Amino acid sequence: MVDKREELNKYWCIRWASSDNGWVFPGVNPFLKLYFPNLTEGKGVCNKRVLVPLCGKTTDLLWLCEQDLSVTGIEFCEVPIINFFKEKGLSYECYEKSCHKVYKCISKDIVIYQGDFFSMNSDILGGVFDYCCDISSLSAMIPNEQKLYVDKLISLLSFDCRLILNCFEYDVTLRNDKPPYAIFRDRLENMFGYKFIIKELCCNTEDTLPEGYTSRIGFNTRHIYYMIKKIN
Numbered sequence: 597m598v599d600k601r602e603e604l605n606k607y608w609c610i611r612w613a614s615s616d617n618g619w620v621f622p623g624v625n626p627f628l629k630l631y632f633p634n635l636t637e638g639k640g641v642c643n644k645r646v647l648v649p650l651c652g653k654t655t656d657l658l659w660l661c662e663q664d665l666s667v668t669g670i671e672f673c674e675v676p677i678i679n680f681f682k683e684k685g686l687s688y689e690c691y692e693k694s695c696h697k698v699y700k701c702i703s704k705d706i707v708i709y710q711g712d713f714f715s716m717n718s719d720i721l722g723g724v725f726d727y728c729c730d731i732s733s734l735s736a737m738i739p740n741e742q743k744l745y746v747d748k749l750i751s752l753l754s755f756d757c758r759l760i761l762n763c764f765e766y767d768v769t770l771r772n773d774k775p776p777y778a779i780f781r782d783r784l785e786n787m788f789g790y791k792f793i794i795k796e797l798c799c800n801t802e803d804t805l806p807e808g809y810t811s812r813i814g815f816n817t818r819h820i821y822y823m824i825k826k827i828n
């Protein structure tokens with residue numbers, strides 16, 4: 597398993613090193629913007645923390661911070677982390693914590709932990725999170741690790757957490773050997789379990805996605821965004 601993990605992390609770093617990162621959206625994810633009010637409804641943003649797992653160099657980190665959330669990203673590869681700060685013109689300090697490198701923005705409430713998502717825990721990350729934006733992150737996990745990923749994610753979230761999460765649905769007999777992996781609703785519900793309510797926010801075919809939207813993969817894929825809420 598460890599060897600497999602190392603292999604998978606290497607796979608992503610090779611993709612970053614060779615700029616094979618076609619999923620990177622040039623701006624803020626339009627669905628995150630659209631459904632952000634649903635995410636924070638009734639709970640607000642004051643003193644609230646949002647987790648962006650497997651964040652790459654997404655602009656969503658900056659936008660979430662501009663919505664007054666305290667933002668934490670997790671990313672294994674160094675290249676996108678450095679590029680995020682560089683491309684946004686943000687300076688940062690870098691230090692070590694519990695064997696992980698931490699990149700902390702000087703002027704904004706954004707911190708990115710460099711390391712394997714599976715090696716993180718809420719102590720390392722300074723506590724649990726109120727919100728989570730999982731954009732193409734669960735879908736990046738190989739099928740065998742998706743449930744492990746969800747279990748780890750849940751362990752990092754508060755008792756009343758909320759998530760925005762997207763899934764890709766397509767015919768897996770035509771394609772399912774590389775990310776993003778297809779995840780259908782019944783499997784998603786099984787992985788999160790009965791303590792979570794899952795609501796579909798929108799479902800788009802590739803011809804109804806906004807112009808310039810990345811992560812188009814063909815195969816009549818349906819792009820689905822969900823709101824996931826923990827119930828007590």
Ligand SMILES: C[S@@+](CC[C@H](N)C(=O)[O-])C[C@H]1O[C@@H](n2cnc3c(N)ncnc32)[C@H](O)[C@@H]1O
Binds near residue numbers: 649673731
């Ligand atoms: C498909 S990309 C999604 C990036 C980001 N969520 C976005 O919307 O642009 C998956 C990212 O997860 C990172 N990654 C993959 N496995 C990881 C792991 N186990 N721990 C931390 N990061 C990981 C990859 O380096 C890559 O940047």
